[in-house]
Amino acid sequence: xxxxxxxxxxxxxxxxxxxxxxxxxxxxxxxxxxxxxxxxxxxxxxxxxxxxxxxxxxxxxxxxxxxxxxxxxxxxxxxxxxxxxxxxxxxxxxxxxxxxxxxxxxxxxxxxxxxxx
Amino acid sequence: xxxxxxxxxxxxxxxxxxxxxxxxxxxxxxxxxxxxxxxxxxxxxxxxxxxxxxxxxxxxxxxxxxxxxxxxxxxxxxxxxxxxxxxxxxxxxxxxxxxxxxxxxxxxxxxxxxxxxxxxxxxxxxxxxxxxxxxxxxxxxxxxxxxxxxxxxxxxxxxxxxxxxxxxxxxxxxxxxxxxxxxxxxxxxxxxxxxxxxxxxxxxxxxxxxxxxxxx
Numbered sequence: 615x616x617x618x619x620x621x622x623x624x625x626x627x628x629x630x631x632x633x634x635x636x637x638x639x640x641x642x643x644x645x646x647x648x649x650x651x652x653x654x655x656x657x658x659x660x661x662x663x664x665x666x667x668x669x670x671x672x673x674x675x676x677x678x679x680x681x682x683x684x685x686x687x688x689x690x691x692x693x694x695x696x697x698x699x700x701x702x703x704x705x706x707x708x709x710x711x712x713x714x715x716x717x718x719x720x721x722x723x724x725x726x727x728x729x730x731x
Numbered sequence: 732x733x734x735x736x737x738x739x740x741x742x743x744x745x746x747x748x749x750x751x752x753x754x755x756x757x758x759x760x761x762x763x764x765x766x767x768x769x770x771x772x773x774x775x776x777x778x779x780x781x782x783x784x785x786x787x788x789x790x791x792x793x794x795x796x797x798x799x800x801x802x803x804x805x806x807x808x809x810x811x812x813x814x815x816x817x818x819x820x821x822x823x824x825x826x827x828x829x830x831x832x833x834x835x836x837x838x839x840x841x842x843x844x845x846x847x848x849x850x851x852x853x854x855x856x857x858x859x860x861x862x863x864x865x866x867x868x869x870x871x872x873x874x875x876x877x878x879x880x881x882x883x884x885x886x887x888x889x890x891x892x893x894x895x896x897x898x899x900x901x902x903x904x905x906x907x908x909x910x911x912x913x914x915x916x917x918x919x920x921x922x923x924x925x926x927x928x929x930x931x932x933x934x935x936x937x938x939x940x941x942x943x944x945x946x947x
Contacts, residue, residue: 716774723782
């Protein structure tokens with residue numbers, strides 16, 4: 615993946631507006647967080663291949679770390695801490711946030727076809 | 732037969748023991764539960780992403796099994812979901828493979844003492860699979876605990892394999908999992924002036940492989 619270029623990502627996000635799209639949304643600090651540090655909590659969530667439709671899409675950030683908000687008819691999709699992006703297999707938009715060691719902390723992905731199960 | 736859920740569990744957890752068995756001419760099969768699809772290590776520097784990670788880890792797994800000279804079967808479950816699958820279904824799946832391959836020994840994780848939910852769930856399913864077999868056909872089952880305080884709770888492990896003699900082979904298998912091992916190796920390089928100590932520390936942490944014998 616490459617560091618986020620805000621204009622390119624904004625353009626990509628808009629290409630999914632008003633379409634039935636599949637979303638992968640995830641955050642994790644790993645299954646071993648409290649194993650290595652007893653004061654840490656294991657926290658994570660993901661949803662994969664939920665079908666959604668949104669009418670507005672926006673990426674906002676300070677040049678290093680970005681947030682994305684997608685406005686749906688009855689709610690929002692939100693991700694914070696995004697740092698990198700790529701287009702996977704020509705049509706899937708992958709956004710992710712990595713820590714210093716390159717470990718994935720958050721991920722937001724959009725596709726018109728389901729992500730491979 | 733080794734039954735763990737993730738590509739690299741076999742290398743970090745049992746590569747020394749596996750190498751010892753292979754040198755004695757014992758055939759070994761690894762039943763790998765998932766492809767570690769939800770891993771957060773993407774290489775260091777990052778070269779994988781959420782969608783490319785499964786194929787990358789599959790290739791690493793194949794390479795590690797080649798390095799260890801063992802057979803590999805991928806079970807096709809999804810990372811992080813094993814505890815939500817039907818335990819009996821998974822156990823029956825494993826039982827079919829046990830009957831086909833007919834191992835004398837099964838190595839798996841110690842349920843509730845193996846930190847990762849997938850470890851605990853697949854370990855429990857493997858133990859159940861063996862329990863479902865005719866008593867006279869059951870293999871011996873070695874279970875591995877990895878919590879920080881397992882010896883306080885469970886007592887001393889029954890099997891304690893000093894694998895320092897096979898450490899090079901074990902490291903070869905670990906390094907085959909490039910997307911996962913990179914982080915650790917990167918830290919080695921960063922601190923090159925204390926490399927010897929870290930290698931020594933790694934040997935201490937990974938140089939012994941311990942198992943309990945499951946009592947049916």
